[in-house]
Amino acid sequence: MLTVEKASLHYGAAQALRGISLSAEMGKITCVLGRNGVGKSSLLRAVTGQHPLSSGTVSFNGVALNGMAPYGRAKQGIGYVPQGREIFPLLTVKENLESGYAPLKRAERFIPDDIFSLFPVLQSMLSRRGGDLSGGQQQQLAIGRALVTRPKILVLDEPTEGIQPSIIKDIGRAIKYLRDSTGMAILLVEQYLDFCRELADQVYIMDRGEIVHEGPAETLDTPEARRHLTV
């Protein structure tokens, strides 16, 4: 289980997280919702080690992650699908997937078959350049690349952003499959409410660097939760 306790994060003098606490359990989809600029990506940067906390702690299955580099966290089993996908545009699809080998032991350096079962398009495009793929295909590639690292928790930052509906469905199916068949923990940041409602077990809503609502997915439709999400 991933546990974040009283996490604060600053960019210079600007505070983006204000004492956030949350947890993401194995075999569950935990969804973090919130409007633009409330600190969702900052939270994930703190979890994956892209940006240090100014105070508070992050731990995964009892291992303290504070101060550990992103590479070390990948080795601990944290897989990251960043906002905007961050595909290597000049590398092929195969090479993008192989970039996920970095934290793996030599014997584990292969692409698991279920990545191609989840996203068959990747197999048919292995030798194409990442930059030549559509946005939706790049998103599938970014998820595939994270899965190559054999994560125990998959952390996704707005995977539906700018993606066509048919591929959003595929991504939703893949996330459910990962939860149900592998017992992986999923930490999903989204602005797309319907996608979260369909997938989430547990939800958190953020506003201005704080958690303002938490509960089971059903609580998303309460007036109190709605108030935090409408502009």
Ligand SMILES: Nc1ncnc2c1ncn2[C@@H]1O[C@H](COP(=O)(O)OP(=O)(O)OP(=O)(O)O)[C@@H](O)[C@H]1O
């Ligand atoms: N590198 C940075 N330097 C300074 N301020 C930043 C930086 N990154 C983010 N911020 C600020 O921190 C706050 C939170 O940003 P963050 O990217 O975490 O929000 P978000 O909820 O992910 O937004 P979005 O929904 O648009 O992706 C915003 O006010 C943003 O302007």
Ligand SMILES: [Mg+2]
């Ligand atoms: Mg963001």
